[in-house]
Every structure is written in structure tokens, then in C-alpha cells.
Amino acid sequence: MRESLSARSFLVLPQRGGRVSIFEIAIFAGCFVFATVGLSQNFQDIAVLSFLWAGLALAWNIAGGFAGLISFGHAAFFGIGAYTSTILFLHFGLSPWVGIWCGGLLTAGFGALLAIICARLRGPFFILSTLAAAEVVRIAALNWASLTGGPEGLSIPPAAGMANMVFMSKTAYVIMMSVFLVAVYAVTKSLEGSRYGYYLYSVRDDVDAASAAGVNPSLVRTSAMALSAGLTGIGGSLFAQYFLYLDPTFIISPDLSFQFALLAAVGGLGTAIGPVLGSFLITPMSELLRSYLGYQVAGLHLVIYSALLIVVVLYFPGGIAGALTRIAGGRAKL
């Protein structure tokens, strides 16, 4: 039952049915071409990070945008995934190709645990609990030196090779991250138009009505958080393979958690393309800012992004994606 290609189907926003629009295809195609075709290392760096953070923002969005479980502690899942695959590799020689999935499963478990613990909490208390839980994980990672290397962190030896999932050329990493992005995007898109997706929306919008409709809210929330966490953990492992160094202060920081939420919110919560747009807009800006200012002015980029976030949420409902729909004259759906 395909609709004809009208102007409206050029638009991004949820015709909830998981149909991919021309716009989305163009965005992805453009970016992959741009990123892989013979560019300087710097630009490839930016591409790697843009794709990775986009995938992570999408993963966050499954819990935050679709299910309404706004978390400011997702960096904990990122970190647990990164540490798990790295520790398995360094201490047990387990190939990261396997370790990544172990990390993903473990983080999914933590995600489910968090959702169960916080099941009765609503609104801001849930949000603060995610923040608190992430801080507990961070401090534990910082102090449990025998496992995590403490404040010195862990390093992965830069021995290139397919088995180690360490590559010489940046292009390989660009491809790796783009595969991750496309995979998470596919998951998100298929959720968007599915029955389970609707269960997520119902629990987000009115949990009592959802219960009265036969939806089991705890199960839906727990599974959404587990999925979101697991994907985030996988992203964390991929990051470890790229960056080759794990520093708990950065990997499990509230700033990183905030970043996932920021990218999703600015791009457009509750949509599939939103978080991608958010990352593609903000990540390059962020990296360029960093290269011009160096690391001298600590905190400047967050000052800019938080101000941007405030303006966007107050005056541009639905983020960039929402604004695009309105420009094209369609209905603004979040």
C-alpha cells in the first residue's frame, strides 16, 4: 500500500509506518560519500565521530524520545560497554568482534535493572535517578583500579589487524561507524512503525490509558531501556576500538550523557532522523570549535550547546526535524 511520491513524502517525519523518505536517503548517501571519498584525516575524524554520536543519540532516543524515559545517565552504559569489551580483550584475549556483543548484553542487563529499580518513579525523579546511578558507576570505575585501571584508565595496544578490530586507515573506521549508524537507524525505523513502537508511545504519552488498553507498562519500559542501553554499550565498545584509550572521567561523564540527550533533542525527539540531524549539525561544529580554540577554554562549547538547547526546546518544538516538516507544510509531529 504505497503512497505516491508527493511533496510530503520528501519529508522526514513519522508517517509512522517506517517508510524511508527521499530526504533521509539523501542525507545518508551524501554523508557517506563525503566521508569516505579521499578526505583529510581531520575530516575523517569528524565523520567517524558524527556517525558514532548519531548512532548513540538514536539509541538514547529509543528510551527518551519513544518511551519517554529521559535519561541523563546513558554515559554509564557507554562506559560499561567500552570497559567490558576492552577488559575481555586485554585480560582474556577475547576478540573485540565477540567482546562487543558481550558488552552489549551486559549493558542491556544494566539497563533493564535500572528500569526495574526506577519503575515507580515519575518525571524528574526518574531523571535524577539515572544521573545518580551513572555517577555511582563512574566513581566505582574510578576507584576499582584492579578491574578498570582506575584513574589511569585502560589502553588498547595499537596493533592493527582485523582480528583485533584495530585499523590503520581512518577510512576503515569511517565505514565501521557508518555501519553502526545504519544498523541503529534501521532498528529505530522498524520500531517506529511497529506495534511495539506504538506501545512505547502509549506508555510515554499516558501510562494509565496504556494500561487500560492492555499494555504492560513495566515490561515495555524495561525492554525499551534494555534495548537503548545495549545499543549504547555497543557504541561504547566501538569507540574504545577507535580511540584506543578509556578514561573514566570522559567515558562515564555527565557531560557525555547530556550530549546524547542534547543531540536527540536538538535534532528532534521521537523521530528517527532527528537525532541523526542533531549529530550531523552539532558534532562537526563541536570538533571544529575544539580545533580552533584548542582545549584552552574549557567549557565553552558546552556553554554554547546548552544555550542552543534552551532556545531549541523553547522555540522549535520537534527540533530541526520538526522545523523542516513545518516548512514543508506538513503536520508537525514529534
Next chain:
Amino acid sequence: MTTLGQLILSGTFVGGIYALMSMGLTLIFGVLRIVNFAHGEFLMLAMYGAWAITRVFGLNPYIAAMAIVPAMFLFGAIVHQIIVRPALDKPHLVVVFATMGLSIFMQNAALMIMTADLWDVPPIFSHSVKIGPFYFKAELLLGFAVTILCTLFLQWLIRSTYLGKAIRATVQDGEAAMLMGIPVPRIFLVTFATGSALVGLAACLMMPLFSVFPTVGLNFVLIAFVIVVLGGMGSIEGALIGGMCIGVVQSISSYYVAPAYGQMFYFILFLLVMIFRPNGLLGQKGAATIGIND
């Protein structure tokens, strides 16, 4: 035994000051039904302000309070008008993101301007006060005394003035209050600004006891939330009692637990309260379990 007594009493006193910091939050919670995620950063801002006035003018934080409290009232009013009010008629997550954004903004602005270093004010009183077998910093006792006075003042304000009645009406039923001719938007503004002023006062009392740094707000905001939940949403007296309890718990546990893990205290305490007692000590209107915009 004396050690335990010392810990309990000084915990009670500092807990009172924590309570003062939380009273603004519980008022805002009860009246506007929103959570200001930047609450800790308001405290941080006021603490930096108190520190700056002390440093620049050679005064002390208690005198600085005369400038800080009105300044924070004004700051709260401005934040309310610019950030909170536009968010009120939108889906709830707008105010979450807006205040969270403000929190991150303030933290990093502080980082840029003041650097990550810890700043202190020099002690104001030269020796501690001895009561029975116990010693207390005079700053602690003074802070506690001011808190009690402030609590009494707030109670009087809420019970006996028109503003207080209007606030209570708005807490119970905002729509009905509006139908009764109560200018609810103005009540929101005044409440938010007052909450901010209370935080300013608490900051001045806390400056002699704690150092200030850009992320100091995070620790205290979690304590504030715990106190609000324990004491019951919108209850001033509840905040005071909750605060004193938390102060005692913190005092005892920081004595017996290794300092490396001491920072975890705030977060674990918060999670424990959320998990086991989201309905408060007295089991009233569950602050944590009812929806905020319900």
C-alpha cells in the same frame, strides 16, 4: 558515645541548613509543579557571589547576604520569565530540557570564568563554641539559628498573609485558584523568585562551611531532592525535618566510610530513598511517584 553525640548534633545543625536550601525547591515544586534542574547551580552562583563579595570588600558572607538574597530573588525572577514561563504550557519535557540546559550552561560558564579550583572564605569566628561536652563551629550554629528563624518566618508568611493563602490555594488547585481571582502567573513568579532567594540565603550560610567549585551544585541538588521527597512535596516543616535527618545520616556515614567512596554518598543515598521511600517519611502525597503534570 560523645563522638556519636557530636556527629548527631552537628549533623542536625548542618542538616537544617540543607533544609533551607531545599525549601525553595519544595515551594517551587508544590506551586509550579515543576522541577528546576538548575537549582544546584543557583546555589553555586550564590556561593560564588558570597565569596566574591567577601573577597573584594573584605566582609563576611553573612553581611554579603544582604546583597546576595535580593540579587538571587531578581535572578530567579529573570530566569522564570525567560526560561520557565515559556515552557509551562508545553509538554513536560520542555521544562526538563530547558532547566537542564540552564544547569549545564551555568556549570560551564562558572568553569570558564572561575576555573575548576575550589574557593573558600576565611573563617569568621576565631574559635568554636562549647556546649556541654561538644564543640561546634560558630558558623554552624549561626547558620542553624538563621534557618530556624527563616522557617518560622516562612510559616508565618504562608499561614497569615494573603500571599501565603494564595500560594496554598495554588498548590491545592491552580485552576480553581485562577477562577477565584488569584493571579496565578504572578504567584508562580513570586514563588520561583522566593525559592531562588532562599537558595541565596542558604548559600551565604554554607560558604563558611563548604568550598565552592563549578560542579558543587550537583552534590547539593541531590541532597535537596532527597529532602524534598522525604519531607513531602510543598511542605516547609517537612523539609526542615527531612533536612535534619539527612544531615545526621551524612555526618555519621562520612565518619565511618572511606573518603574515596565518600562522594558516592550523595548518589547512593538518593537512589536508596527513591527506591525505598519515594512517598516520604510520613507517607504523604508521593512526591516521587505522582506525575508532576498530573
Next chain:
Amino acid sequence: MTAILRVDNLSRRFGSLWALNDVSFSVERGELLGLIGPNGAGKSTLYNLIAGALSPTGGEIVFDGRPVTHMKSYQIARIGIARTFQIPKPYKQLSVVENVMLTAFQHEKSVRRARALAAETLSDVGLSNYIDVPVATLTVGLLKRLEVARALAMRPKLVLFDEIMAGLTPAEVGTMTGFVSSLPARGITVIWVEHVLYAIMKSASRIMVLNRGELIASGAPAAVVRNPAVVKAYLGEEMSLA
């Protein structure tokens, strides 16, 4: 035994207030039972207890031969009890048809077929023109009809209607009354809380009256309305005899 629902000695206390006190009754399969009472009588509490949103302080509820007293609300929905909410609770970020699809999923697992079922239900209640409209733009009257559609898309055995007439014009009241009257013939038992007494008087086979948590009358509409206890309960209250 044709009773589809049996309520035995049901009570619910809030603090020192007995919102519902020792209420017992049964509902026959295919009945259209009206439930009236002044504000604060306990009607919402009764609905919340039956629908599993609250648990009773005492008493039992048996549905279709099964004890359901302590089941959670989603479980109750799955065994065939649907309800509307007095203050409509739509999914604000979804469209009208999507709102109904959630309940339609009880019977149709595919998105396409659920949407079809939802659209069909919507046309039953006269909302076909609003299918893809975002719910945020609907008026209260339309939202109430949406509540009805949501409940019916579940193909329930028993439906609990809660003041679905508010905001409807007299003509619409007539249409809706006719529609609700047709439900028993489709195999749906109806309990109907309503302040628009006219509608219930015309269509209900039996009316129960709650006052201050207690069942004070039950019987044919004409008799109940003349019952002195009932009149006294309402004395001083304005009743809408639309």
C-alpha cells in the same frame, strides 16, 4: 449463571474515608446497567476497582467466573473489560486513529489491520472525518467520543462508560444513546455512569444508585427515580435532565 460480573462486599478506604462501603451487586450478560449518584458517591472508585487501577480494602470481584479482585489494570483489559476515563486521557502526540489502534492491537496484531479496525470503530462513533487529525486539536466532546471508540476497539465483553455525554448537543446525545443501546445486541455488556439522566432512562434496563459509598437503590429506571431515598440523596443538587 448468566452474571458476567459479580461484586461482593466491595470496600475501599482512603485514610478514614470509606469511598465505597460493602457494595454488592451483579450484572447479567447483555445488560445495559445505568449507575448514577451525586458527586463523591464512589462511582469513579468503583470503576477504578473493577478496572484494576485500585485494589480494594475488602471484598471480591468476579468476572466471567474468574476472580479478578487483585489483577492489574492491563490484565483486566486483556480479559475483556474496557473503560473510558471521565476526564479523557488521549495519547497527545498521536493522531486520532493511532489512539484507537493501541486498543485495537488487542485483537489485531498487524499494524495495518489494527488501523483498519480502528478506522471502522471510529466511523461507528461518527469520527471518520478526524482519523488522521492530531488529538491535541480536538474539543472535549470529540475526545469523549474518542474514549468510546478506544474502549470499543478492544472488542470487550464488558465496557464501563464514564460520563460520555458531556459536551454533546441534544441531537448528538440522541445518536449516542441509540448507539450505546445497540451494544448489548452485539454481545457487549454495558455499565454506564452518566449525569445526563435522560439518556440512561431511555436505554438502561436497570439503574443502580450509589450515595456516599453505599448502594441505596437498584431496579427499573422509573421506580428508582421515584425512590424516596434516591430523591433525598439528590436533594439540593441540580441534575441535568437533558
